[in-house]
Amino acid sequence: MDVAYENQKLEKRLCRLVGQAIADYRMIEDGDRVMVCLSGGKDSYALLDILMRLQRRAPARFELVAVNLDQRQPGFPADVLPNYLKGLGIPFHIETQDTYSIVKRVVPQGKTMCSLCSRLRRGILYRVARELGATKIALGHHRDDILQTLLLNMFFGAKLKGMPPKLVSDNGEHVVIRPLAYVAEKDLIRWAQVRQFPIIPCNLCGSQQHLQRKQVGDLLREWDRRFPGRVANMLKALQNVVPSHLMDRQLFDFAAVRATGRPQAEGDLAFDEEALPASELSVNGQQATEEHVRLAPRAVALTPSD
Template sequence: MNDIADSTDMDVPALLRNAPSSVEFKKLRKRLLRQAREAIGDFGMLPADASQDNKPKWLVCLSGGKDSYTLLAVLIELKWRGLLPVDLVACNLDQAQPGFPAHILPQFFEENGIEHIIVREDTYSIVTDKIPAHRTYCSLCSRLRRGILYRVAREQGCEAIVLGHHRDDILETFFMNLFHGGRLASMPPKLINNEGDLLVLRPLAYAAESDIEKFSNGMRFPIIPCNLCGSQDGLQREEVKRMLQGWEKANPGRLGVMARALGHTRPSHLLDRSLYDFVNLRPAEGSSAGASGDAEEPCGASLAMTAKLFAAE
């Protein structure tokens, strides 16, 4: 990838002209661009025939939080560099929350010359009417929001809605499902909606939340806090987030290892009979003891412990 352009270069998109010029920030910016490119490529987010003459259209969803601002900035830079042949339309859904600063995002889009659409739908009243005050609003709020965004994407002729979920969100969802849902599942970087006519993409799937926060702070994005869901205490997701952050603090790099594990599953070493035919698994007649096969591997924890013991000697 070419070196990060100087902020004085007038060819740079307006959103990026005030980006910090420090070496550290340039490295961070490159890392986010590289990770987004990898996710887009690894999961085939672009159609095979996408080109500057044949560009799909993406609806980039902005909430006003650090993640969605960073997503938009990364996609705009990739497009500017000729690495993302896509037409981008930024979209904010104003959910009519009391005190929501409705002027911030339209002003941000206008100042930076970003094609956008603002949609106002009073989902706040629906959520607060249907859900008791002591219960979390997230599930219903998310379903309502997603349905509206699907409708807007169709109206705008988009083939995908693009969300700012990152690596840590994906890990949190995995542990939420593990602890509370009794299943191994998370947020895929790419999926298709139930109707089968729209993609849902997460290009920041490889990006760490800590990097996104540093990037957002450096860019001085006008953050809009969530006063509906985020203000509720005792959310199970927040408990999982604290747990994961504690693991990362005690063992730096732990979240990266766990994220890689989500891409390296072995159905034969789990318990899901729909993914692996355990019933008909039998030793082959005449096979030797040393023949290769899907043999049981040593536990990763025991391997790590053994390596640590030998390193100490």
């Protein structure tokens, strides 16, 4: 295998996907000053790296400023990010706030610190964005993060809610963007190896990773391994919503549904079984082919293979 060729393909794919997400949702426009939140993890490093590549070739002119929040966690290597950013020659700001001590003081021993830590961090970053004159705040969440959030909200929050690629901040002052929305995590892992980012461990605070998110992440990775294309289709589904075929009365006026006597393109085929792609089906434990799906009699059970 030609490693250089594969790395070049990966770079092109990352730039294409990030550029497409930016264009689809108008994340970055001419004259924007984009604050890139840099944590020291692979995702935020890749976000900054790809945005810098796009900045050199994009028709729109925009500025980038990298921002890291040093929360005074014990063992945090405070010199790593400044040295890295100086080497890039990009404007940056390191905000030092001892939120670690606040969280340790307020949260009981043994309880997860992530929720309070996240709220404190968010408020500080909003303030920094305002002080720096940033028009957009860019976060490093990728495709898998978005789908994990969707499933977590379904399983544990009873909501059909994900992680949008672009939104207004909760204080109403900022536009938050996620340019990696179309990018698979496995590609970011590979890119971090190619670029040899100086990764800073994410477990310095001593908190364990959310078990539920880890389980959902493992589920998505297993699906991606066993059923290529399934995870990608899940992301496409978030862009192809049919409110009349869900159950939210706020999104669709079910009470007003009446027979019209005219064909309806989105009408429900009430007595038909839902069609599934052959790749998602099995017959007697074996992978179903298109011929199986077309010819299988009603007596033969076509069941999801997992």
